Amino acid sequence: MSGGHSTYTPSTGIEKWIDARLPLPRLVYDSFIAYPVPRNLNYAYTFGGILAIMLVSQILTGVVLAMHYASATSLAFDSVEKIMRDVNSGWLLRYMHANGASMFFVAVYIHIFRGLYYGSYKAPRELLWILGVIIYLLMMATAFMGYVLPWGQMSFWGATVITGFFTAFPIIGDPIQQLLLGGFAVDNPTLNRFFSLHYLLPFMIAGVVVLHVWALHVTGQTNPTGIEVKSKTDTVPFTPYATVKDGFAMVLFFILFAYFIFYMPNYLGHPDNYIPADSLKTPAHIVPEWYFLPFYAMLRAITFNIGPIDSKLGGVLTMFGSIAILFLVPWLDTSKVRSAVYRPWYKLFFWLFVADAILLGWLGSRPAEGVYVVMAQMATLYYFVFFLVIMPVLGLIETPKRLPNSITEAVLAKSKGGAVPAGATAAPETKG
């Protein structure tokens, strides 16, 4: 798809018949077999495929779990325990689904950081990046609502706290919260609409994923050098090269996934969620799932009023802003060079940003008191400074390293005297 014309040639009669009516085999062939990918992609680029398979895994386990789940406040907790105890392999399905959500976020964070490191959001891939941020937002909504369904203590109180954010907005805040809850407090209507939406959103994610992949196949993938594909020697066909590499990475990722499912299934969850929801007993510390902790830390970091904005609204705006800012990244980065490989300063600030995000995650799990608040404020400040100051300013003042002329040149410089470059792309044809 990327620029070039379709190379699909239907060989048998039935293929020709289908191709003339609905060229689906052609689409698949062009997208996943002949599609040219840069030859220098490293393993950081395998997480797109991993995310796709995690989405499929979540949908499959989720559909079966929904067959056994009851979305009523009086039944939900016990129905989940019924799955754990009495449904055949129910424990496996539920642990796959719960840990699958965590693994989905592990993969998406690596995928996003990879994009930030290699400047994957820069022109002409702005829409590709924005679609990715939309997927991430949908994932967050889906995960949040899914966590409410077992109707444990953290489900209930997490839902109470998170929907409470909206009340910070003047005038429209309360109506929005009541619409989300279906009432004035988290209760049966909340659980029912969350279940309905939790089932709906993954299919919306799948829809946006199609657009994301479509946009990717129009612009082509970036690569660690950040230099666009210039000639045929810069690329290899998707199959077998990317398929087998993605496949290997997927199996490795499954090892991590299986480790948590079978040996540490409750490590990433909160013990309080094994206590049935009780609207009269507030847990000592209400904490969201680990993948929301950095945002939770930023929410609680705003402990002061800013002019007419009180600290509550300030916190909520900071939290929403921390995600909204991602939409602007393609225009905040002023650098002409895409990849951090050739930007020594950006590389430094990028890794500080990674450390900052991890620190924020840890702070989100701490009580908001004493020195943790100050630390969270400093970490929040760096989070925004990275996007709003460092990204635009650095692009203007940084002197990048010399860029290679092409992907092929970069690759050959790396593996001097290694394999024979010429005919490399012809290899798959000869291998059949």
Next chain:
Amino acid sequence: MKTILTGLATLGFGVMLTVGGALAQEQHSEAEPTHFPIEKPHQESWSFAGPFGTYDKGQLQRGLKVYKEVCSSCHSMKLVAFRSLEELGYTEDQVKALAAEYDIQDGPNADGEMFTRKGIPTDYFPSPFPNDAAAAASNGGAAPPDFSLIAKARAVERGFPTFIFDIFTQYAEAGPDYIHALLTGYDHTPPEGMEIPEGTHYNPYFIAGKSLAMPKPIDDGQVTYDDGSPETLDQYSRDVSAFLMWAAEPHLEARKRTGFRVMVFLVLFAGLVYLVKRRVWANVAH
């Protein structure tokens, strides 16, 4: 310049962490602690820990005996059915006999009357109180928690950096460790100056405060064991903790067994896919 900046940044983070740690430790008064539990539970050794862990059936049977004779007078276990006790090594007939020891309220019958009958294996452990309000009323205002999931519903925070090491050591026994620590943690004297509220009992291992409403529930020699195991508080606590872990996670053995097969398969498969990958990419510099 770059090294200076990296150094400064590392220093900044380092200072933040140390100051944070130091301040978090501060304001720790012996008499009025603000963080609970006061003492962290000891890490016990459990037969069901680790990748090949299995339940010790003898221990589970002893733990069941402790639960039946001691805990069950206040604590329900609503989610555990008698039929599942076969996993503890009992025969079908033994389970039937055990279920029949309980009176279960059933009904309404054809006349619209509720009636009481003997328990059958498909029944669940009956609760000691007719409802939560009654349970709360008989226990000073707070209903004793249900025990079906207690071993997964209680875990003392491990703190940094232990929680990272736990991933590699597969530490997943915080629940039973906590239960054991709580049951054996009653006989400590509170530090001087600490006020213990009326009707509560000091226990430095209690997760939510300095004292709890439950008095010391069990002591040496209270339950008779017929397999020669020591009839001590420590042994009772150990056995009932293991039993409660089973009650909370009855499929633990199947999970770990399946896990081993899955891991072996995935590792071998990864090796094969890697070889294919190397072969495919052999002629392409990348």
